[in-house]
Structures are given as C-alpha cells and as structure tokens.
Amino acid sequence: MMEMFIRATGNISPQKTFGHVPFLNEPVEYFTNRLSCIEPDYKNFIDAKMIRRMSRIIKMGVAAATECLQEANVEMPDAIITGTAYGCLEDTGIFLTKLVEQKEEMLTPTAFIQSTHNTVGAQVALMLHCHNYNNTFVHRGFSFESALLDAMMLLSENEAKNILVGSVDEITNTSHTIINRMGLYKQIPSSNFALFSSNTKGTIAGEGASFFLLSSEQSENNYAQLDALTTFYKPKNINEIENQISDFLNYRSTSIDEIDLLITGKNGDINGDKIYEEINETLFKNKPLINFKHLCGEYPTATGFALWLAANIIKTKTVPSIAGKISVDNKLKKILIYNHYQNIHHSLFLISAC
C-alpha cells in the first residue's frame, strides 16, 4: 500500500484527551468498574438545537470528528468512515423501553431514528453537507479496524486524499448492567491505575470517541505514518498468534528489533492477559512495552484510543508516565500495537515517525 499519514486526531475518552491539552499529564483515577468519558462543552462544536436532540454517543462522535477536522484544517473530507460495535445504545434502549412499557402503542420516532448504527457518520456528513463516501462498520472488536482498512484501501485506490475515520462506543446503564451480569467486569472495585496488579477475573468498562484524519499527503503537521494494519479471528492457540505477528512484521520487511515501543491491550482480566504475558516472554521479550486500558477501560473499539496514544507518543517523542516508566528520545521510530478483544478479535497496527 501507498504511504498514509495521521494528520490530526480528536479524542473524547475517560481521560483528559480532548482539545489542546497536555499529553496525559493529569491522569484521572477511577474507583469503579465503569470509566465514563470526560465530555467537552458541546456548544463549541455543535449547533445548540442539535445538541438537545442528540444522544451522548452522537454528541461525542460529532465533537471528536469536528475537533479532528479543525486540527487538520480540512473542511470537506473525501470520505467519512466509522466503526462502532454497539452503535447507539442509549436511543436503542429508550425505544425498546417505550415499546415494552407502552405495549407497542403511541410511540414516537426520535429515538428509533437515532438508533441506527450509522447515525454518527450520517450526522457528521449532514453537518458538513458532505456527499462523499460514507460507511459504518459494526463488527465487535474489528469495528474500528475494518473502518481503518476501508480508509487505507480508499487512499490506495486514489479515491480519496483525506479521510475522516473514527471509532465510537458508549456505555449505558442498561449495557453496563447486562455485561456485568455476563461476568465481564471486575466485581471488587479498585483503582484503574492498579488494573494490571489485580490478579482477578474481569476488566473495567470503557467508552470513547476517537477520530483521525488519514491522509495520503505529506505534511509537516502529520503526527505519524500508518504503515500497516491487520486483523485475525479466533486464533487456535498461542503459536498461531505468534505466527500472525511474525508474518505481519515480515510482510512489512520489519524486524521485531526495529520496534521501539510496543503498546498492548492488557485489560486486567487474568485469563485474557495470559496471552500478552506469554508473548512478552517470547516474541516481545525485552522490548519496551506499555498498556492503555487502565486509561480508557475495555470496549470493543478501544484500539481507537491506542492509535491516538501511539500517534501522540510519536509526535511528542514522550511516553506519559501514567502509561509506563519508559524514556524515549528523538530516535523513537516505530510502534507496534497488539490488541485482542476476548481472544476473538486480534489486531496489529504498525505506526512510524514520518
């Protein structure tokens, strides 16, 4: 594939990541198993009339997308592509609740209209009057990766030069209660900063809206170059995972020795984290490594946060201390992100300095 660059980002997360803020130097600590986004004042990004109608996920998505476009100084992207695993849960829940309570009678359309999975991408297009390519991927832990792959293919096809691509997912009271009942979250609350030393089952819930302006054009403002991305589904065992990672690097003619920093998706669940720990003893042995889900929580599109983190580390040539006690310098060149979601959806991102 051709060269492609991350020109700008917009990230709403449970940390202070939105707008012109220092890079994670005031980490936010939580003592629950639910990390909620720190939301901006939407008035600066969205028309006041629209704000009242929009659910939280739509506002977060539209604001993160707008911030990203402003930073990129791009008024009209050539494509808008989003990834969301759960879609608009709040509006879905509102409509379902009324449907049950009112026994299918006297319902109103607003929540239904805004419940479709493509609402965020559609609202961004509507706001910009953007008639260009518009797509939404909804495949669990591959949602953001599919969106990014679509963007990378479009750039390669010369169908687009500047693409707005993002991930967005929300936690609602209902979704949190249900997933809690499924046993995916920790039952004994502790600090998110101590997530990796908990030694217990389950993780902490997260959410976020992370947008990127992906461009085929060189610019001194670019954060980083996105070299490659791959996904693999339900690997049979650790050998297959290691082979997938090796093949991915080999295909890019990149040796593991060239990777300056690894970002992995540990989420504090002792079962799921075993995979990372095994690879850390083999393929990733002695490599500088940081994690990120103690900052944003676990959710199917959390790799959006990871890519934002990687892009900012490359741009600033610093690793925030909350992410890991690792000193890097101007020689920092390549970052590999490896994430798995429930050992079903595995993904790899290779990012390098421009």
Added chain:
Amino acid sequence: MNAEVYVAGVGIISAIGNNTAENLAALASEHAGMNEITYLDTFYRNKLPVAEVKLNNENLATLSGLSNNISRTALLSTIAAQEAINDAGIENFSSLRTGFISANSVGGMDKSENFFADFLADNKKGKLRNVINHECGSVTEITADKLGIKNYVSTISTACSSSANAIFFAARMIKHNMLDVVVAGGVDALTKFTLNGFNTLMILDQQYCKPFDENRKGLNLGEGAGYVVLVSERVAHSLKKEMYCRLSGYANANDAYHQTASSPDGTGSFLAMQNALKKSGLQPNDIDYINLHGTGTQNNDIAEGTAIARLFEGKYPKMSSTKSFTGHTLGACGGIEAAFSVLSIKHGIIYPNLRLQTPMKELPFVPEIKFLQNQKVNNVLSNSFGFGGNCSSLIFSKQ
C-alpha cells in the same frame, strides 16, 4: 486494482422462497410474499401486512443446522450464505483466503427485545443467552463459524444500503489481493423494534405496497437474507463452472439532507448511480435493467425516480422494484436484490413491479409490470438507499 471480480454463486431466502429456485419461481409467476403477520409476536398482527419468511425458527434451525434458540437473523443468514457457497461449488474452498462480509441493521434484536421485557421488570431477570448475540457482528460470526470462514470477517450497517456496501467492500478486498473468495451480502429478521420504528415514521402501507405508483402509501417490511460469492480472476478461471457475471461498478455517496428523508432531487441516489457507472466504464444507455430501491414510500420513489430521470435523460432502461415481492428487507435488501440482478443477467429475465396501476405523474418513465423472458440483459444497476443519507449502487455485467 484493475483486476476483475466475478460472481460465482448466489443464495437467497425471502418471503417468496427459501432458496434461489423458489425465489425465481415466485418472481416468474408474479407471486408476492406479503401476508398477515404469522410468526412475529406483535400488537400489529392482523393490522399490518409484512413479508415474512414462511418458516418458523424450528424449521429454520433444521435448515441451517443451528440451534433454534439463537437469533432468527443468524438462522436466515446461515441458510442463504450456505446456499451461495454450495452454488459456487469451489472444491478447494478451505485452502483459499476466504472472507464473510455481511450486513444487518439490528443484529440479534429479535431475541434482545424479548429479553428486554423481562429485564425491565427486574434487572436481574431475562435470559442472558437472549442478549448475548445482540451485536450486529455476533450474528455474522455465528454464520462465519458455521461456514468455516476465518480469514476475514466483518459487518457493515448503513441502514437499508448495508448489504450493497458489504458486497463492494468485499470486491475491493479481492482487488487488493487480500482475499480470494468472499461471501458477501446481508440479512435482517423482522423484529418488533423495526416494525414499531417504521410505524412511528408513518411510512408503512396498511395494504400491500405499490412502489412507483402515483397512489403509493408506504412500504411493507420484509425479512430474509441474500448473498453472492465473489471470487478473484484466478479463482474464477480455476472453476469448472461458468461465472454468473462480473461486479463491474459500485459507488457510495451520502445524500447529506436529512437523517431519514431523501432530498427531493435525490442527490445521493444520483451520485451513487453516476459514480457506479463511471467505475464500470459504462454509459447510461448500456444499462439494460435497474433493480430499483423502490420502497413504495412517497419520499424514496420520487427522489430515486427524479435522480434516474436526470441521469438516464430520455433513454430509460427497463426497471422494477422487487420489494413489491419481498417487502423491504432493510439490511438484507442490497444482498437479495444483488442476487436478483445477477440472476437477471444469467437467465435474461426482467422482474415485474407488482401492483403498479397509476404511474407517477412526475416521472417520464414507467417500471415494467410483467415478467419478461428472453431479454438481452448485459448490465444491471442495483440501487440501495438508506437512513442517514447512505446511498449505494452496484453494477453487474455479463462477461
């Protein structure tokens, strides 16, 4: 990127048949699939017609080889996708790089909405197995696992254009040499959620829908699944059978007008059709048949019709909305109608637009109202437009 992508197989389940042959027979005999609600447990039984697949979940489970307590969406998807693979007859399927790219609009909602009734009464209640496959992607994975497809699995949801987008995303992955074979299309089962949602929008016809009729009153919801098996040139040449056709053009545009309504001049529809033509290298007068989005709502049909009038300017191909047979199957319609388009080329047939009595006075053309055989059908345009302004068009071409 200039490599061709071929259609090697099709699979369909809809209100007019449980497989491709049954669908074709119903189309030829002009037999629509709408009826009183039989399987969906809803307040709207005997009040609104729908186009249900004529099998209960037990029957669908038997056909699909899956358990009858999983989402109807997954059952429908598996049946049609398996038919498509069988039809393609690729002997070395498991040694190729295979993908399953499916689309749907509400995933396992048919189960979630039942869970929700218990859950609302008491948050500790409701069987978790009924909500575990709520996500759109979960439904796709049930089918992918059943089919043994592993190299790439993804799901697209852009409302009613979802499966058209899935099909051309799949084609692009083949062109980029990432995959050899992709089963692509979409599915949706009828749910109370969507039936009530469309009902609040007041766009459901209480009679059988009349797409492109001056007196159209709205759409009928349907359900089903439709898939095509797309293969690379290399795989196409290795197969002993003749390919159905090529996917020669595709495009996606956004109307950017309103969350649920189309712009009066059909800007998004126009751009999708125009760009798909450009991609295929064809001129408007090369198109022999348009499978219309044609939902039967006031808004869609005038927007789509206006865009066609502008793009085809006086030389109109034959066209029809097969939603007059299947109802509007939402996330499945692009897949089902892609399969119909492919079969139109293969058999030289044009499907009728049922119940069209009074042509729309604003439009300079009238869709076909009779089933036509022995037609020259070299290029077919299939339209799928959805909420959120998402508009997509596909073009299939004889080799």
